[in-house]
Amino acid sequence: MNVIEVNKLTKDYGHGRGIFDVTFEVHKGETLGFLGPNGAGKSTTMRHLMGFSKPLSGTANIGGLDCTAKHHEILRNVGYLPGEVALPDGLTGREFISMMKNMRNTKGDDRTDELLKLFELDPNGDVKRMSIGEKRKLAVVTAFMSDPDILLLDEPTSGLDPVMQEVFIDFIRNEKKRGKTILLSSHIFSEVEALCDRIAIIKEGRLISTVAAADVKHGLKNEFTIEFETTDDYDRFIHSGLSPEKGNKSAKKCVISVPDKVTNHFLAALSKCSIRSIDEHSVSLEEFFMHFYKNNKKFGVGGIQNA
Ligand SMILES: Nc1ncnc2c1ncn2[C@@H]1O[C@H](COP(=O)(O)OP(=O)(O)OP(=O)(O)O)[C@@H](O)[C@H]1O
Ligand SMILES: [Mg+2]
Structure with missing residues (x-):
């Protein structure tokens, strides 16, 4: 009502x-x-x-x-x-x-x-x-x-x-x-x-x-920077069916965004690798809205579209 x-x-x-x-x-x-x-x-x-x-x-x-x-x-x-x-x-x-x-x-x-x-x-x-x-x-x-x-x-x-x-x-x-x-x-x-x-x-x-x-x-993404122990670990993760945004094999590092719906897949892939370090960067509601406030963007669920 x-x-x-x-x-x-x-x-x-x-x-x-x-x-x-x-x-x-x-x-x-x-x-x-x-x-x-x-x-x-x-x-x-x-x-x-x-x-x-x-x-x-x-x-x-x-x-x-x-x-x-x-x-x-x-x-x-x-x-x-x-x-x-x-x-x-x-x-x-x-x-x-x-x-x-x-x-x-x-x-x-x-x-x-x-x-x-x-x-x-x-x-x-x-x-x-x-x-x-x-x-x-x-x-x-x-x-x-x-x-x-x-x-x-x-x-x-x-x-x-x-x-x-x-x-x-x-x-x-x-x-x-x-x-x-x-x-x-x-x-x-x-x-x-x-x-x-x-x-x-x-x-x-x-x-x-x-x-x-x-x-x-739920539309907000969590971003992780992962450093692997070996290039084999790096390869295993890269070929696990997930789509990292950036990767550097010689540095054994990648950056990946993890929306809620792929969290299980992400954790399963990680569990098969040796990890040297992992950093998380969550996009907050504040950052999400600041885009809209500053850039004259049109707001939509699950992302920001150009107006
Ligand atoms: N009585 C009025 N006469 C003329 N213009 C007005 C009047 N009241 C509000 N406005 C104008 O209408 C627009 C909306 O004002 P409003 O106070 O509703 O904004 P707001 O979203 O509450 O902003 P804020 O976050 O600053 O409080 C502004 O451009 C304001 O200058
Ligand atoms: Mg007001």
Whole structure:
């Protein structure tokens, strides 16, 4: 079942800026990673989902509610963590929390207290004097305190220190187990890798691709540089039916990429040879996406194609 549905959503800010025909959905209980370079349109899409901005054309629905027409219900029911946390003047963190609680009709303090403790935030200071990380923690607490089933998280860990990023990732893992539906924009690949079931890529306002995270991970190759004891070992390996990318018989060395599906074959071939050394170089999700970010390449499962 689709909880979030975005259909041909378009907002044209002029000069090629904005979002154009953006279409995707987030299934119930799923975490969809929303990735793309600066200015790609992630925050704009999320603001439309919250009903803060009216589209030029297309639709956005959450839980069957049109995000523009039912803006107030969306505000009450969806946990939103904005990319830029704007806090009002003259309030303490505690007062801001109370204000948001009234707005969202949230009862009880238990969950708020748990969140404050988990993220180690003292809410008694003036919000304007809080550090960037403290403001971000306050936004995390207010997004989650009403325990919403649907969450839009726009770069939730930017500004958090590495320890707090880990705390946040563990927290979201648990929220996923509790069945939450999450749209998460991020520039932090480890966060995306740890949390997302699928990944949607947006660039220059257009959605380029949506892929299953598991397919991306399995499509990544592990590369090995192997040095054999003798040229006989080298020959045996080279003629084992695998296809090394580079080989040098006199140096008794070869370089080979090993996709998941040939791992068994690779290990069997290695077991028949004497090996002097073996170095592994895994292509990380980060390296994979950096190609796409930098080189204007089109993204596809199992590889990167020229656009
Ligand atoms: N209110 C606005 N008026 C005019 N242009 C805007 C407005 N809001 C966003 N834009 C433009 O739309 C584009 C998309 O911006 P958006 O904030 O959605 O990017 P983003 O993907 O969230 O980037 P980042 O990773 O930097 O947060 C940018 O070129 C931005 O300048
Ligand atoms: Mg943004």
